[in-house]
Amino acid sequence: MPCRTASGAGCDSSPGKAFPPALPGWSGRMTEFRLSVRDLVAFCHRSGDIDHRYTPSPTGEQGMEGHQRIYRRRPESYLREYPVRYRHQQGDIELQLRGRADGFDPASALVEEIKTCRVDPGNIPPPVSRLHLAQARIYAALIAEERSLDEVAVQLTWLNIDTDEEVPLRQSCSRAELRAFLTDTLAAFADWLALLARRRRDRQASLLRLAFPHGEFRRGQRLVAELVYKCIDQGGQAMLEAPTGIGKTAAVLYPALKAMAENKHEALVFVTARTVGRRSAEDCLALMAGAGMQASSLSLTAKESVCFSPGKACHGDDCPFARGYYDRLPGALAEAIQHGVLDRAAVERIARAHEVCPYQLAQDLLPWVDIVVADMHYVYSLTAGLDRLISGDERRWSLLVDEAHNLPERARQMYSARLSKAELMRAKRSSSPAVRRALERVNRALLALQKEAWGEEVFRQELPAELVNPLAEVVAAVGRAMADDPRFVPANPELMAFYFALLQWLRVAENWGRDYRLQLQRGDGKQGLSLGLNCLDPSRLLSQRQARAHAVIAFSATLSPQHWMRQLTGLSEAAVCRRLESPFAAEQLRVELETAIDTRYRQREASAPGLARRLARFLREAPGNCIVYFPSYRYLASVLALMQADAPLWAERRLWQQRPGQSLEERDELFQILRSHHNVAAFCILGGVFSEGIDLPGELLSAVAIVGVGLPQVGSERENLRQWYQQAYGAGFEYAYLYPAMQKVDQALGRVVRSATDCGRALLVDTRYGWPAYRSLLPPWWCYRE
Ligand code: SF4
Numbered sequence: 001m002p003c004r005t006a007s008g009a010g011c012d013s014s015p016g017k018a019f020p021p022a023l024p025g026w027s028g029r030m031t032e033f034r035l036s037v038r039d040l041v042a043f044c045h046r047s048g049d050i051d052h053r054y055t056p057s058p059t060g061e062q063g064m065e066g067h068q069r070i071y072r073r074r075p076e077s078y079l080r081e082y083p084v085r086y087r088h089q090q091g092d093i094e095l096q097l098r099g100r101a102d103g104f105d106p107a108s109a110l111v112e113e114i115k116t117c118r119v120d121p122g123n124i125p126p127p128v129s130r131l132h133l134a135q136a137r138i139y140a141a142l143i144a145e146e147r148s149l150d151e152v153a154v155q156l157t158w159l160n161i162d163t164d165e166e167v168p169l170r171q172s173c174s175r176a177e178l179r180a181f182l183t184d185t186l187a188a189f190a191d192w193l194a195l196l197a198r199r200r201r202d203r204q205a206s207l208l209r210l211a212f213p214h215g216e217f218r219r220g221q222r223l224v225a226e227l228v229y230k231c232i233d234q235g236g237q238a239m240l241e242a243p244t245g246i247g248k249t250a251a252v253l254y255p256a257l258k259a260m261a262e263n264k265h266e267a268l269v270f271v272t273a274r275t276v277g278r279r280s281a282e283d284c285l286a287l288m289a290g291a292g293m294q295a296s297s298l299s300l301t302a303k304e305s306v307c308f309s310p311g312k313a314c315h316g317d318d319c320p321f322a323r324g325y326y327d328r329l330p331g332a333l334a335e336a337i338q339h340g341v342l343d344r345a346a347v348e349r350i351a352r353a354h355e356v357c358p359y360q361l362a363q364d365l366l367p368w369v370d371i372v373v374a375d376m377h378y379v380y381s382l383t384a385g386l387d388r389l390i391s392g393d394e395r396r397w398s399l400l401v402d403e404a405h406n407l408p409e410r411a412r413q414m415y416s417a418r419l420s421k422a423e424l425m426r427a428k429r430s431s432s433p434a435v436r437r438a439l440e441r442v443n444r445a446l447l448a449l450q451k452e453a454w455g456e457e458v459f460r461q462e463l464p465a466e467l468v469n470p471l472a473e474v475v476a477a478v479g480r481a482m483a484d485d486p487r488f489v490p491a492n493p494e495l496m497a498f499y500f501a502l503l504q505w506l507r508v509a510e511n512w513g514r515d516y517r518l519q520l521q522r523g524d525g526k527q528g529l530s531l532g533l534n535c536l537d538p539s540r541l542l543s544q545r546q547a548r549a550h551a552v553i554a555f556s557a558t559l560s561p562q563h564w565m566r567q568l569t570g571l572s573e574a575a576v577c578r579r580l581e582s583p584f585a586a587e588q589l590r591v592e593l594e595t596a597i598d599t600r601y602r603q604r605e606a607s608a609p610g611l612a613r614r615l616a617r618f619l620r621e622a623p624g625n626c627i628v629y630f631p632s633y634r635y636l637a638s639v640l641a642l643m644q645a646d647a648p649l650w651a652e653r654r655l656w657q658q659r660p661g662q663s664l665e666e667r668d669e670l671f672q673i674l675r676s677h678h679n680v681a682a683f684c685i686l687g688g689v690f691s692e693g694i695d696l697p698g699e700l701l702s703a704v705a706i707v708g709v710g711l712p713q714v715g716s717e718r719e720n721l722r723q724w725y726q727q728a729y730g731a732g733f734e735y736a737y738l739y740p741a742m743q744k745v746d747q748a749l750g751r752v753v754r755s756a757t758d759c760g761r762a763l764l765v766d767t768r769y770g771w772p773a774y775r776s777l778l779p780p781w782w783c784y785r786e
Contacts, residue, residue: 035096036393037084038135048326084099104139157169203296218247228400240578241560244557245583267398271399296337296339297372314357322357336350376406380411382504390549417504432481442474446467472506584753588760590783590785591778595770597765614763626705640683654677667690
C-alpha cells in the first residue's frame with residue numbers, strides 16, 4: 001500500500017490501481033452459511049398472524065433473572081446453555097447450524113427451552129408455543145445425534161416472572177422422530193438456502209469485480225478506503241475525521257464491500273444520524289448496483305412512517321396486513337431478497353404486492369440481507385433490534401457510523417428517561433380497573449417522594465428503589481390487558497404513551513450506574529413532579545454495543561479533539577484515530593475573526609449595535625447567499641431588529657429568519673429561497689437544523705457568519721455533566737462546554753465549501769476566537785485573519 005501516514009499526504013488519486021491490492025480471489029467451490037437454530041426455526045415454523053400482545057415480554061434483565069430462578073431449581077447434573085453445532089450439506093452448499101439450548105440434563109436426557117412471560121402461560125397462543133417447542137426439538141435432535149441418545153424428553157418451560165408459576169410443555173421423542181423433524185425442517189429451508197447460495201455466489205463475484213463508483217479515488221479517499229479495509233480485516237475499531245467534500249460515503253462503503261468479497265465479514269450496517277446521510281448511502285448503493293453490484297441492502301424506516309393501517313393494532317383481528325402475515329411472508333422475502341437495493345419505496349411496494357406489513361417485512365429481512373442502512377436508534381438504543389441481531393447472529397457484522405459526532409448526544413437521549421406525575425394521572429383516566437389499581441400504587445409512591453424534604457430540584461445518585469416494583473406491576477397489568485384485548489393498544493393512547501415511557505424508564509433503571517443521576521423536579525402544582533433518569537456519559541453503554549460488532553468505523557467531518565470523541569463514542573483505547581487533510585485549498589474559504597466584539601451573555605445588550613454594524617458590513621462585502629448563525633432566538637431577534645433600520649442593505653438582500661416551532665414546510669422554504677435567489681441573508685440558530693447535516697453546494701451558499709462560540713447554556717443539568725466529566729476525565733469545562741460548542745462552530749463553518757470548485761467567506765464574531773483554547777479547536781485547513 002503506498003501510504004500509511006496519518007496526514008494523508010501523498011494519497012492523491014491513483015488511477016488504475018486495484019483496490020484492495022493483491023488479495024486472493026474467492027475459490028467458488030463450496031458455499032458456506034452459518035445460521036443460528038433460532039433463525040432456522042423462525043423461518044420454517046412461524047405461521048399465522050402477527051400478534052404483538054405478548055411483546056414486549058419481560059426486560060432482558062428480568063428474563064435472565066427468570067432463567068437463573070429455573071436453573072436454581074434444576075439438579076446438579078443439569079448443564080446450562082448447552083452449545084450445539086451441526087453441519088448440513090446440500091449439494092455444494094454447507095450449512096453450519098449453531099445455537100445454545102437453555103438446558104440439557106444428561107442424567108434424565110432432558111432438553112429444555114425456557115421462556116419468560118408476564119401473562120398466564122395458559123393464554124399464550126398455540127402458534128407461539130409451537131414455535132418455541134420447535135426450537136427445543138431442533139436442539140434435542142442435535143444433542144441426540146451428538147450423544148447417541150435413543151430417547152429425549154423435550155421440554156418448553158414457561159415462567160411467569162410475576163407469579164413465579166412454571167408451566168412445562170413436555171414431549172418424549174425418539175431419536176428417529178427428532179431426526180425426521182430436523183430433516184423436515186431442513187427440507188423446508190432447502191429452497192431458501194439454494195436461493196441464498198445463488199445470491200451469495202453472484203454477490204461475491206460482483207463485489208470482486210466492483211470498481212470504485214466514482215471512477216478514480218479523489219485526494220484522501222484512497223487513504224480512507226485503506227484504513228477502513230484494514231480495520232475490517234483486523235476486526236478493529238477506527239475513528240476517521242475527514243472534511244466534507246472528500247466523498248466519505250463511497251470511500252467507506254466501497255472497501256467494506258470489498259472486504260465482504262474477501263470474507264473478512266459477512267454483513268454491515270451503515271449507521272446514519274440524519275435523513276441526508278441515509279439518502280447519500282442509498283444513492284451510493286444504487287450507483288454501485290447500477291454498475292453490477294449484487295449485494296442486497298435494506299433501509300430501515302420507523303413503524304409510524306411505513307404502517308399501512310395507522311391507528312390499528314398490530315394484530316390479525318385488527319389489521320389485514322397482520323392477518324396471515326407469516327403464511328405470505330416466504331413469497332415476500334423471496335421477492336425482496338432478489339431486489340438488490342431495498343429502500344423504503346421498494347419495501348412498501350413488495351409489502352403491498354404480498355399484502356404483508358411493511359415494517360415487519362423489513363424486520364424479517366434483517367437476518368438475510370448483506371447491508372442495512374439504519375438510523376443510530378436501530379443500533380444503539382436500549383431496544384435496538386439490530387444490536388440484538390448482531391450479538392446473536394452467526395455472521396460478523398461491521399458498523400460504519402456516519403456523522404459519528406452526533407452519537408454521544410443521541411445516545412445520551414436514548415439512555416435517559418423521564419416520567420411525570422401529570423402523565424400518570426392522565427393514564428389513570430383511560431385505563432382498565434386492574435391497571436388503575438397498579439397506577440394508584442405508583443401514585444402513592446410518588447406522593448411519598450413529594451413529601452420528602454428537598455427543594456425545587458434535586459439530583460441523586462441512587463434510584464428510588466421503592467418505585468421500581470410498583471412501576472413493574474403497571475407493566476404487568478398493561479401486559480395482561482393487552483393480552484386479553486387486541487384493541488387495547490389503539491383504544492388507550494394516553495395510557496400507552498405512559499406505558500412506553502415507563503418501559504423506557506425501567507430499561508434505563510436496569511442499566512443504572514455511577515454515570516447516571518436521578519433528577520427530581522417538583523414542577524408546578526400537585527401534578528408537577530417529574531423523575532428524570534439522566535445519562536451523564538453514554539460511553540459505558542455505547543462501548544458494550546460497539547464491542548459486539550466485528551469492526552466499527554466511526555467517521556465525520558468533526559471528531560476533534562480525538563481523545564474526547566473516542567471516549568464518548570464508546571470506542572476502545574486501541575481504536576485507530578486519524579484526521580485527514582482537507583482536499584481543498586486553504587484559500588477556498590477566507591475566514592475573518594472579529595475579536596473586538598464580546599457576545600457573552602452579559603455583554604450582549606452593550607455589544608448589539610456594534611455587532612449589527614459588523615454583520616451589515618460583512619453582508620455587503622460577501623456576495624451571494626449567506627447564513628448568519630446566532631446562539632439564541634432572542635439575541636438573533638434583537639440584533640436583526642437593529643439591522644433592519646439599514647434600508648439600503650435590505651434593498652440588496654432577501655431576508656429569511658428561523659423562528660422557534662417552525663413546521664417542516666416552513667423550514668423547507670429556506671431551501672427553496674436559496675435555490676431561487678443569490679442574495680439571501682438567512683438568520684438561523686447555531687447548532688440547529690440549518691447548521692449541520694445540510695448540503696448547500698456551489699452558489700446555494702457562499703458565506704456564513706457565526707456569532708458567539710456556541711457554548712451550551714449553563715444550567716443544573718449541564719453543571720452535572722461538568723462535574724461528572726471533571727471527576728471521570730479531569731476535564732469538566734472542556735467536555736461539557738468547550739468541545740461541544742466548538743464542534744457546532746466547525747459544523748457551521750463546514751457548510752460553505754463542499755466541492756473543489758466552491759469558494760466562500762466566513763466571519764467568526766467573539767472575543768474568545770482570540771484565545772488559544774478556542775482558536776486551537778478551529779479546523780486547521782482554512783486561512784484565518786483577524
Ligand atoms: S401495517 Fe401497521 S398496524 Fe398493521 S401490523 Fe403493520 S405496523 Fe401494525
